Amino acid sequence: MIVELGHLAxxxxxxxxxxxxxxxxxxxxxxxxxxxxxxxxxSVGILFFIAVAFGALTYAYVTxxxxxxxxxxxxxxxxxxxxxxxxxxxNHEGSMLLWVLILALFAAAVSVFGKSLPxxxxxxxxxxxxxxxxxxxxxxxxxxxxxxxxxxxxEGQDLNPILQDIGLAIHPPMLYLGxxxxxxxxxxxxxxxxxxxxxxxxxxxxxxxxVIAWLFLTAGIAMGSYWAYYELGWGxxxxxxxxxxxxFLPWLTGTALLHSALVMEKREALKIWTxxxxxxxxxxSLLGTFxxxxxxxxxxxxxxxxPTRGLVILVILSAFVGGSLFLFVLRSNRLEAGGLxxxxxxxxxxxxxxxxxxxxxxxxxxxxxxxxxxxxxTGAKISVGPPFFNLTFGPLxxxxxxxxxxxxxxxxKRGDLYAALQRLWFAFGAAxxxxxxxxxxxEGGPWLAPVGIALAVWLMVGSFAEIAQRANxxxxxxxxxxxxxAGLPRTTWSTALAHFGTGLMTLGxxxxxxxxxxxxxxxxxxxxxxxxEYTIRMEGFTNRTGPNFTQSGVLLTVKKEGKVxxxxxxxxxxxxxxxxxxxxxxxxxxxxxxxxxxxADAQQEGTATVRIWWKPxxxxxxxxxxxxVLAALLSLxxxxxxxxxxxxxxxxxxxxxxxxxx
Amino acid sequence: xxxxxxxxxxxxxxxxxxxQEAKLAEPLEARAQNLFEELRCVVCQNQTIGSSDADVARxxxxxxxxxxxxxMTNQQxxxxxxxxxxxxxxxxxxxxxxxxxxxVAPFALLVLGGIMAWLSAKRRRTVSTAKLSADExxxxxxxxxTPKK
Numbered sequence: 005m006i007v008e009l010g011h012l013a014x015x016x017x018x019x020x021x022x023x024x025x026x027x028x029x030x031x032x033x034x035x036x037x038x039x040x041x042x043x044x045x046x047s048v049g050i051l052f053f054i055a056v057a058f059g060a061l062t063y064a065y066v067t068x069x070x071x072x073x074x075x076x077x078x079x080x081x082x083x084x085x086x087x088x089x090x091x092x093x094x095n096h097e098g099s100m101l102l103w104v105l106i107l108a109l110f111a112a113a114v115s116v117f118g119k120s121l122p123x124x125x126x127x128x129x130x131x132x133x134x135x136x137x138x139x140x141x142x143x144x145x146x147x148x149x150x151x152x153x154x155x156x157x158x159e160g161q162d163l164n165p166i167l168q169d170i171g172l173a174i175h176p177p178m179l180y181l182g183x184x185x186x187x188x189x190x191x192x193x194x195x196x197x198x199x200x201x202x203x204x205x206x207x208x209x210x211x212x213x214x215v216i217a218w219l220f221l222t223a224g225i226a227m228g229s230y231w232a233y234y235e236l237g238w239g240x241x242x243x244x245x246x247x248x249x250x251x252f253l254p255w256l257t258g259t260a261l262l263h264s265a266l267v268m269e270k271r272e273a274l275k276i277w278t279x280x281x282x283x284x285x286x287x288x289s290l291l292g293t294f295x296x297x298x299x300x301x302x303x304x305x306x307x308x309x310x311p312t313r314g315l316v317i318l319v320i321l322s323a324f325v326g327g328s329l330f331l332f333v334l335r336s337n338r339l340e341a342g343g344l345x346x347x348x349x350x351x352x353x354x355x356x357x358x359x360x361x362x363x364x365x366x367x368x369x370x371x372x373x374x375x376x377x378x379x380x381x382t383g384a385k386i387s388v389g390p391p392f393f394n395l396t397f398g399p400l401x402x403x404x405x406x407x408x409x410x411x412x413x414x415x416x417k418r419g420d421l422y423a424a425l426q427r428l429w430f431a432f433g434a435a436x437x438x439x440x441x442x443x444x445x446x447e448g449g450p451w452l453a454p455v456g457i458a459l460a461v462w463l464m465v466g467s468f469a470e471i472a473q474r475a476n477x478x479x480x481x482x483x484x485x486x487x488x489x490a491g492l493p494r495t496t497w498s499t500a501l502a503h504f505g506t507g508l509m510t511l512g513x514x515x516x517x518x519x520x521x522x523x524x525x526x527x528x529x530x531x532x533x534x535x536x537e538y539t540i541r542m543e544g545f546t547n548r549t550g551p552n553f554t555q556s557g558v559l560l561t562v563k564k565e566g567k568v569x570x571x572x573x574x575x576x577x578x579x580x581x582x583x584x585x586x587x588x589x590x591x592x593x594x595x596x597x598x599x600x601x602x603x604a605d606a607q608q609e610g611t612a613t614v615r616i617w618w619k620p621x622x623x624x625x626x627x628x629x630x631x632x633v634l635a636a637l638l639s640l641x642x643x644x645x646x647x648x649x650x651x652x653x654x655x656x657x658x659x660x661x662x663x664x665x666x
Numbered sequence: 667x668x669x670x671x672x673x674x675x676x677x678x679x680x681x682x683x684x685x686q687e688a689k690l691a692e693p694l695e696a697r698a699q700n701l702f703e704e705l706r707c708v709v710c711q712n713q714t715i716g717s718s719d720a721d722v723a724r725x726x727x728x729x730x731x732x733x734x735x736x737x738m739t740n741q742q743x744x745x746x747x748x749x750x751x752x753x754x755x756x757x758x759x760x761x762x763x764x765x766x767x768x769x770v771a772p773f774a775l776l777v778l779g780g781i782m783a784w785l786s787a788k789r790r791r792t793v794s795t796a797k798l799s800a801d802e803x804x805x806x807x808x809x810x811x812t813p814k815k
Contacts, residue, residue, distance in 0.1 A: 238717055245712050347787060355787075359779045367772040374759075374768045387706050388768065389714075389757030396772045604719040613719075 007072055010060025011151040017053035017108070018141040020046045024134035028127035040123055043130035044115040050137060051112040054105050061101060061150050062092045070157040074098065074150045080162040080581050082552040090173040091163045096297060096313070097150035099176060103293065104140045106177075106184040110213075111137060114188060121209065128195035129188075136187060139320055147313045162552065162581030171231030175224060179251055182221025183289040186258060188213040190286035190328070193279045197331045200338040202275050207268035210282065212640060214265055218258050219636035225251050226629035237574075237587030237602040239522070239617045241625055244393045249372040250292030256365035257285040260358045267354050271416060273343030274351070276336050277358070283332060287325040288365070294321045295372075349419040353411035360404040367396050405459055405510060408503050409466025412496075413473070427473050431466035435459070446519070453518035460514055463507030467500045498639035502632045509628025512596075515621040523616040527558070535616050538599060539563040545612070546573060553577045555588065558603050558612045562592060574601040574614060596623040694734050701730050701740060705747060706757050714757060 024046040031039025061074070066088050070076040078095040079088060087094075093102040111133040118126050144150070192210050196202040228251065233241040242248065261281040267274045294317045345351035371388045379385050409431055413424035438461040443454035474492055477485035525533045527542035534540075543559040557575025561568050572590040579586070589602040600617040689695050702716030707723040715723040715730075726747070733743045747755050759765045 238713065240717070243712055345787075347784075355783050359776070359783055363772060363776045363779055366775050370768060370771050374765075378764070382764075385752060385754040386759050386765070387754050387757055388759055389706060389712070391704060391758030392768070395758075396769075400772065400776070 006060050006063050007069065007151050007153070010057040010064075011149070013053040013056035013060070014141065014145060014151070017050045017057070018138065018145060020050045020053065021134045021137040021141060024050070025131060025138050028134075029131035032124040032127040032131070035124070037123060040127035043127060043134070047108070047111045047115040047130060047133070050134075051105075051108040054101075054108045054141075057151075058092075058101055058105050061098060062089060065089065065092045065098075068160065070160050071153055071155070072150075073152045073154045076154065076157050076160050078163050079160040080552050081159060083163060083168065084551055086170070086173065087163060087168045091167075093176055094163050094167045094172060097144070097148045099180075100140070100144050100148050100297070101150055102177065103180055103184060104137060104144065106180050107133070107137055107140065107187055110185060110188050114191075118209075125192075125195055125199060125206075128198050129191045132191040132194045133187065136191075136324070139323075143313075143316060143320065147316050160581075162579060165553065165577065165579040165582060165584050165586045166235055168579075169231065169235055171227060171235060175227045175231055177224075178220050178227055179224030182217050182219075182224050182258075183251070183254060183292060185213065185217025185220055186254060186282075186286040186289050189217070189261065189282040193282035194328055194331060196279060196339070197328075197335040200335055202279065202339050204269050204272050207265045207278065210278075211262070211265040211269060214258065214261050214282075215636050215640055218255070218262055219633045219640075221251070221255050221258060222629050222636070223633050225255060226626050226633075230626050234589050234591055235586075237589040239589075239600050239602065239615065239619075241516070241622070244371075244390045246372050247292075247296050249368050250288075250295045253288040253365055253368055253372075254285050254292065256361050256368065257281055257288055260361035260365075261285050263354045263357050263361075267343075267351050271343040271345065271351055273345060274355070274358075275339050279336065279339065280332060281358075281362075283325075283328045287321075287328070288369075290321050290324060294318060345416070346418040348414065348421050350411065350414045350416045352419070353407065353414050356407060357404065357411065360400055364397055364400045367400065368393065371396070402459070405463055405506070408463055408506065409469055412470040412499055412503075427469050428466050430472075431462050431469060434465045435462035437461075449518040453514060456514035456518065457511060460507050460511035463510060464504050467503035467507060470496060471500050494642035495639050498635040498642070501635035501638065505628040505631030505635060507628075508624050508631060512621050512624025512626075512628060516619050516625065519620045520622075521618045523618075525614050525616065526611050527614055528611045533614075533616065535599070536618050537564055538618075540572075540616060542612070542614070543571075546575070548575075550577070552581060553579045557588070558601075558614055560590075560601060560614070562599065572599070572601045574603040576603060593623070596621045596627070598622050690731055690735060694731075697740060698727075698731050698734055701734075701743060702727060704744075704757050705730070706755050708751050708755060 024043050027046075028040045028043040031037070031042070061072075063069075064072045064075050065079055066085070068075065068079060068081045068088065070079075070081075074095060074097045078098075079091050083091065091098075093099045111130065114121075114126065114129055114133065118129075121129075189210050192206065192213075196206055225248075228248070229241050232243065232245075232248075233239075261278065264274045264278045264281055268278045294314070297313065297317055343351070371392055374388050375386050409428055410421075410424050413419075413427055414421070435458040439454050439458035442457050446454075471489065471492065474496070475485040475488045480488065521535065523533060523535050525531075527533065529542055529544045532539055532541045539562070541561050541563065543561055546555075546557045546559050548555040548557070555575045555577045557573045560572045560574070562570045562572060570592050572592055574590045575588040577586045577588055578584070587602055589600060591601070592599040598617075598619045600619055602615050604613040604615075690698060699716065703714050705715045705726060707713045707715045707718040707720055707726070709722050710718045710720055713720075713723070715726045729747070730743055733746060738746070744756060753759065759768060761769050
């Protein structure tokens with residue numbers, strides 16, 4: 005009954021989105037406010053009905069209703085309750101439903117928070133969002149209906165074991181919030197093209213939404229990376245896996261979008277480029293969805309795929325990407341370019357940022373699609389693996405990281421490079437010091453490693469140069485300095501923090517890549533193996549039984565200076581329902597570094613193969629993105645950058661003004 | 667004889683007896699390790715033969731070691747494996763006519779993008795200094811020639 009209710013709710017959402025696809029756009033065309041206003045109601049209604057549908061599916065999962073095909077295929081009565089909830093989106097149909105739920109969420113957000121937008125612009129945005137909702141609801145109802153019934157089955161086929169993990173509870177929703185979040189900027193871009201008009205207010209409006217999408221995408225990718233790190237048991241944190249790349253692509257162009265929207269908001273320049281980036285970013289999100297959902301790519305992520313659905317998504321993808329790009333070509337010349345600047349200026353630095361980020365996005369895109377296209381044309385298979393990306397993407401990042409501390413120090417319109425460099429003497433000194441210390445005192449590792457660490461230090465210290473300059477402790481003294489620090493706009497702090505986070509991540513990447521050690525040992529009970537300052541002793545074998553799996557592991561104790569400081573139990577699990585083994589790595593954290601243990605299947609004759617990695621400062625790789633996310637939140641809290649828009653800010657400014665007058 | 671048999675059986679059962687794999691003398695082993703990271707475990711999902719515990723990966727590792735001992739260069743070993751498994755086995759695609767787009771595109775795009783950015787900046791500058799229309803010239807003239815009071 006509840007399942008049928010969910011199905012019905014989905015159909016109702018479809019009909020509402022059909023109405024919203026037409027009425028507000030016609031209203032904008034005829035300039036009739038009443039027609040345009042309908043979207044405010046319908047978008048909330050769509051969100052409500054899709055939420056009901058999603059709730060109904062979750063209910064079916066939690067109650068293990070195996071008469072629903074989707075639940076039967078992807079759940080098991082013995083599965084822990086948490087995974088029954090998260091299993092709702094651990095499959096194709098459910099994850100598509102989550103996708104439209106988030107799309108509806110963002111569409112409703114425009115209606116609720118967008119009261120201050122020009123009426124026709126808002127109607128156009130809501131219309132574009134309805135087209136997307138309509139398309140994807142049709143896709144779900146006709147090719148991927150999660151509410152399909154079957155004669156009752158007694159037991160489910162279980163969720164893919166590697167998805168039975170807390171990481172999955174959070175990673176896909178985060179990622180989708182990011183992916184789909186860029187649908188707002190896309191809708192704004194298309195609406196601007198339809199209106200043939202765009203200004204700084206548009207950018208002011210779009211930027212917070214881009215920041216929101218970006219922060220979720222950043223968190224989602226970082227979380228996915230950590231999940232792959234501990235769940236796959238391969239010890240790596242980024243594999244240049246096609247699906248990882250698919251999520252990384254919109255991140256790269258989205259990051260470029262954040263920066264170009266800044267130029268547009270402050271200086272009215274780069275308008276056309278910003279619109280194009282907004283279109284491209286969401287197109288890449290759609291492409292990511294297509295690549296993952298269609299089964300075109302072989303990857304750990306392609307659970308439950310079906311080629312016919314892939315074809316439908318390809319058609320949707322071409323329609324949206326092709327349509328929006330066609331509109332762009334047709335109308336972009338109507339958008340006036342404005343804002344002049346010298347090459348060496350804040351704008352120039354941001355253009356440089358955009359150039360590098362777009363080129364690296366194109367590189368990753370080509371590297372990801374090349375094998376697919378090549379196979380389609382010639383029938384032969386080739387691999388484009390990590391060495392390709394390291395050789396192309398890596399060098400592209402170096403100038404970007406080098407220039408990052410400089411950008412914020414350059415003035416708008418016309419900057420002084422020499423003065424900016426002078427303000428970075430401290431960061432330069434720190435980098436040289438790091439180079440000498442690492443190069444001179446740390447043994448082993450490639451010769452480039454100290455240079456990489458120096459680059460990271462340059463970036464981390466240099467990120468705060470703008471703040472140090474604004475506070476100006478040296479001439480202003482401590483008290484005035486601190487007062488100035490407190491008075492700085494939050495966006496200044498957020499820029500510094502986000503850049504610092506990038507530096508910290510770079511540091512972690514360099515440290516792990518250059519100095520990690522891998523040790524493969526064949527251990528019998530009682531054997532010991534040394535790894536750096538740690539001695540690892542094999543204690544014996546363990547066998548456990550979980551609710552829907554059996555687990556066999558190796559018990560290890562870790563000693564440092566003769567004392568036992570920790571135990572580890574890397575294991576293998578076996579899930580009988582799917583006849584699938586998984587690897588359960590065990591990770592010990594010491595400060596920001598980790599000892600990583602994983603074990604292979606073999607356990608015969610009383611020996612076990614254990615892989616032991618020492619991962620120095622590996623946690624920086626994820627602490628960096630966490631800092632970036634916090635920085636994004638900080639920038640959202642800046643009163644000049646509110647999604648609520650101008651009215652509230654204007655009111656507060658007026659209040660501030662009144663207070664000053666008193 | 668029985669102990670030999672059970673030893674052989676044990677060796678067969680060891681799914682991932684990496685530690686037991688006979689390592690080569692040092693300059694060769696380092697080359698082997700480097701090669702492991704450039705070769706794909708053909709049955710795995712995006713893993714190199716160096717990081718995989720699968721049987722195929724183990725076989726390939728021993729093949730690589732064997733060929734290196736026979737005196738093959740790294741390139742010859744790769745060619746040998748490509749002949750057996752196709753180019754799919756190479757994690758780093760060879761630079762050749764059919765991959766020229768792949769390898770050149772990133773740098774070509776960077777240069778192209780740079781030129782486009784430069785051109786559009788230049789165009790913007792010229793647009794801004796475009797001449798005033800005749801009407802505007804007249805107004806400017808009038809403004810400049812207004813005698814100060």
